Each structure stands twice: as structure tokens, then as C-alpha cells.
Amino acid sequence: MEYDSQSPKFALRVDSDHKSTQFRIFSIDKPHMRAFHLAWFSYFSCFLTTFAAAPLLPIIRDNLNLTTTDIGKAGIASVSGAVFARIAMGTLSDLFGPRLASASLLLLTAPAVFLFSMASSPFSFLFLRFCVANGFAGGWGNFGGGATQLIMPLVFGFIQHNVGAAKFTAWRIAFQIPAVFQMLSAIAILLFGQDMPDGNIHRLEKSGDKPKDKFSNVFWHGVKNYRGWILALTYGYCFGVELTVDNIIAEYFYDRFNLKLHTAGMIAATFGLANIVSRPTGGVLSDLMARRFGMRGRLWTLWVVQTLGGVFCVILGRVGSLKASIGVMILFSLCCQSACGLTFGVVPFVSRRSLGVISGMIGGRGGSRIEPLNGLGFLKQKKKHLEMQ
Structure with a gap:
């Protein structure tokens, strides 16, 4: 049912x-758009805190004597820590609400971001990458992964050249910026x-x-839903790939084409920044196909x-020229990120009762992502779709 006029309450x-x-x-306007x-x-x-290290890796690896293996393990740690946290956060969102759950996560992990600037060995680098929060909302927030590729080299350059700090000191100071951002977002969630x-x-x-529901009922109802695990695997092969590329793309262009740090960061930024268009496009495309073909339209378009x-x-791994690599990377980013939006076009129909748990399961396989807007039901879903229970 849809009202013909505005509700006096909203x-x-x-x-x-x-x-x-x-x-x-x-x-x-409160509560929907806010x-x-x-x-x-x-x-x-x-995303700013999660990928702050990625564009500065050429500097950090020299400072901490990181090997390729160390960098790879740190990238895995930054994702694997969220696999378990996401399922837990989804359940907590269902039980206590995403406001307290999300703000608490931000505040609890903020110290790890501040401490990242004190990393002095490959082990401490890996451990802090494991602890840093990876993000837990939907939509446009993902373009933070691309913005980080631009912001951090600029902050690093400003501190090095304008403040006069040595490069091994400048990257450590630069990490205080994303830490402050994370604290501010937590406070904003609690207040507004x-x-x-x-x-x-x-x-x-x-x-x-x-x-009021029990933790065990909410958790097991979601975990036992096989559709949630299928989508978790699917999301792992779109958002999981996106997170992997976000972690290494700047270093890839820096090393392979002998670019400057800032130039490599700008090119790498286009991959993540595409999210501001591609991920919402995936969601819109899912809705458009559903209007004509129902749930099958959502699923086939995702595939x-x-x-x-x-x-x-x-193809990106096989092309050898800089221009071709940039062009293929952009096409790859548009499809990969649109698939993320298409996946979460299906998620709200898996389970109403344990939607937070389902979102956590799926987001955890991708890296770290919880969809509070879907979980809260702030955005209308078409009535003709049946819940996939």
C-alpha cells in the first residue's frame, strides 16, 4: 500500500x-534521507581508513622493509578480519539496531588507525591491517576506496613538502587524517x-x-538459509575482487609503468571512484529488470x-601498454562494481527476519560490508516480489 500524500510524520x-x-x-530530512x-x-x-595504506605502499614497504609476501598477507588480513566481524555485526544490527552497532565498531577500531602510524615491523603492519575497519554501509561509500588513492598521496605530499617532514615520517602523520574522519562519522551516527x-x-x-527476538533465533535463521550462502559466494567474486584490486592497483601501476607515486594514485583512483556511478547503476538496473522479468531479471542481469x-x-592482466591498461581497468571497474549493486538488489528478498545476518554473511565474503539501509527497510521494495524464505 502506498499513500497518495505525504504522511504528516515524515x-x-x-x-x-x-x-x-x-x-x-x-x-x-529525518529519518529516511538522513x-x-x-x-x-x-x-x-x-574505506578511507581501510585503503589509506594502499597508495602509500611504495613508501611504507621501504620504511618497514616489507616483502611482496608481507604485503600480500597484510592485504589478506585486512579482508579476513572482516569476514567474521560482518556476520557478528549483521546480527548485532538486527538485535540492537545499526546506529549503536555501527558507531561502536567505528569507535572501537579507530585506535588501530591512530596506531597504524607507529608500525615498525612487518608483523605490526599485518596486525594493524587486520584490525582496521573496512566499512559497513552501502552505495556511494565505496567510492571512498578510489578517493583514498587521491587523498593520501596529496596529504603525504603536503606534509613532506610544506611541513618539511621526512618521507618515512610524513606517511605516519598522514594516517591521522583518516583516523579523525572515522571518529567524526561515529559521532555523527550517534547524534543524528x-x-x-x-x-x-x-x-x-x-x-x-x-x-524482541533472541540472538540464537535471529542468527541461526540467517545462517541456515542456503540462498544467503550462494549470494555470499557471488559477492566474494565481485566486491572481494574489488577490494583486492583497491589494495594493489596503485602499486601495480607504480612498478609496472615506472610512474610517480601521485600519478599512479590518480590512475588507481579512477577504479574506486567509478563506484559513485557504477554501484548505484547496478541497483537501478536490478530494479528495472525486476519490473519486467521479476526476480529472474535481477538474477540473470547479475550473472x-x-x-x-x-x-x-x-584482459587487464594481459595488456602491456599504459593506455590500454587504464581503459580496460575502467571497463572492469564498471562491471565489477555494478555486479556489487546487483547483488544487493537481491539481498533484501532473502530473509526479512534475519536480513542483518544475511547482509553480514554476504558482505563478509566480499570483505566487509553491512547494508543498514536495506536492513532497516528505509527504501521501498516492490510488493510483487515474494520474500525468498
């Missing part, structure tokens, strides 16, 4: 479940965030408007786009 049009049926991108902007900003800050359109979960449970992403990934 600034946007809503349906009978108080899900928004409008999307005003320049609005910060939740959207807090979600992508917090995700952006997490809201769990659901009608209020925070604790108040709704206390008033009886929302039934086609993800397959194309795999093809371009293989």
Missing part, C-alpha cells in the same frame, strides 16, 4: 510500512542516526511496537554483468 512519501517511496538526494547520507558517509570514512523510520529499536521494543567483469579482469 517529509517524504511513505508506504504502509513507513518505507520511503521517494528519493531526494539533496535532502537531509539515514542514507549517514550511511554513505560512514562507509566513505571506513536512527535505527528505523519510527524510532530506535530499544524504544520501539520497550513500547511494544517491535517484538551477465559479473561474467563481463571477470572477462575484463583477465
Whole structure:
């Protein structure tokens, strides 16, 4: 059911479940659009901290005497730590609300970001990469992975040339910037965030408007859903690949084509920055195909786009010229990231009861990603789709 006029309680049009049926991108009206902007900003800050090391790896590896094996292990650690955290965070979001869950995660991992500048050995570098938060919202926040490739070399250059710090000191000082961003996003969530359109979960449970569920019931209901595991594998081969490329793409161009650090960062940035267009495009495409072909349209489109992403990934590893590599990388990024959006076009229909757990399972296989907007039901889903229970 959709109302013909605005609800006096909300600034946007809503349906009978108080899900928004409008999307005003320049609005910060509470709760729907404010939740959207807090979600992508917090995700952006997490991507900034997660990939802050990537564009500075040529400097960090010389300072800490890192081998190729050390760098590879650190990249794995930065992803593997989130695999388990995501499932836990999805469950916590279902039980306590994403506002407290997400802000707590940011605040708990912020010290690791500050301490990253004190890394003095390959082991400490690997351990802190494991501890740094990887991000937990959807949509535009992913372009933070690309913005980081631009921001960190610029911050490093400013500190080195304008402040006069040595290069091995400059990269350590530069890490304080993403740490501050992460702290600010956590505070913003606590001050301005809201769990659901009608209020925070604790108040709704206390008033009886929302039934309180048990941890074990929510967790096992999600974990036993085989559709969630299929999508987890799928997401691992789009967002997981994206995270891997974000970690090494600047170093790849720096070493293979003998580019300057800043130039390699600018080229690498196009991969992540494409998210501002490609990932939302995947979500929109999923909705458009669903209107005509239903759930099959969502699934087949996901398969086609993800397959194309795999093809371009293989081609990227085989081309030898700089221009060709950049062109193929852009095509690869568009398909890979659109597949991420297409995956989460399916996620809300897997399980209503354990949507946070399902999101955590799927996001954990990709690296680290929780979708609070989907979990809260802030955005309207088409009624003709049946929940895949």
C-alpha cells in the first residue's frame, strides 16, 4: 500500500510500512534521507581508513622493509578480519539496531588507525591491517576506496613538502587524517542516526511496537538459509575482487609503468571512484529488470554483468601498454562494481527476519560490508516480489 500524500510524520512519501517511496538526494530530512547520507558517509570514512595504506605502499614497504609476501598477507588480513566481524555485526544490527552497532565498531577500531602510524615491523603492519575497519554501509561509500588513492598521496605530499617532514615520517602523520574522519562519522551516527523510520529499536521494543527476538533465533535463521550462502559466494567474486584490486592497483601501476607515486594514485583512483556511478547503476538496473522479468531479471542481469567483469579482469592482466591498461581497468571497474549493486538488489528478498545476518554473511565474503539501509527497510521494495524464505 502506498499513500497518495505525504504522511504528516515524515517529509517524504511513505508506504504502509513507513518505507520511503521517494528519493531526494539533496535532502537531509529525518529519518529516511538522513539515514542514507549517514550511511554513505560512514562507509566513505571506513574505506578511507581501510585503503589509506594502499597508495602509500611504495613508501611504507621501504620504511618497514616489507616483502611482496608481507604485503600480500597484510592485504589478506585486512579482508579476513572482516569476514567474521560482518556476520557478528549483521546480527548485532538486527538485535540492537545499526546506529549503536555501527558507531561502536567505528569507535572501537579507530585506535588501530591512530596506531597504524607507529608500525615498525612487518608483523605490526599485518596486525594493524587486520584490525582496521573496512566499512559497513552501502552505495556511494565505496567510492571512498578510489578517493583514498587521491587523498593520501596529496596529504603525504603536503606534509613532506610544506611541513618539511621526512618521507618515512610524513606517511605516519598522514594516517591521522583518516583516523579523525572515522571518529567524526561515529559521532555523527550517534547524534543524528536512527535505527528505523519510527524510532530506535530499544524504544520501539520497550513500547511494544517491535517484538524482541533472541540472538540464537535471529542468527541461526540467517545462517541456515542456503540462498544467503550462494549470494555470499557471488559477492566474494565481485566486491572481494574489488577490494583486492583497491589494495594493489596503485602499486601495480607504480612498478609496472615506472610512474610517480601521485600519478599512479590518480590512475588507481579512477577504479574506486567509478563506484559513485557504477554501484548505484547496478541497483537501478536490478530494479528495472525486476519490473519486467521479476526476480529472474535481477538474477540473470547479475550473472551477465559479473561474467563481463571477470572477462575484463583477465584482459587487464594481459595488456602491456599504459593506455590500454587504464581503459580496460575502467571497463572492469564498471562491471565489477555494478555486479556489487546487483547483488544487493537481491539481498533484501532473502530473509526479512534475519536480513542483518544475511547482509553480514554476504558482505563478509566480499570483505566487509553491512547494508543498514536495506536492513532497516528505509527504501521501498516492490510488493510483487515474494520474500525468498
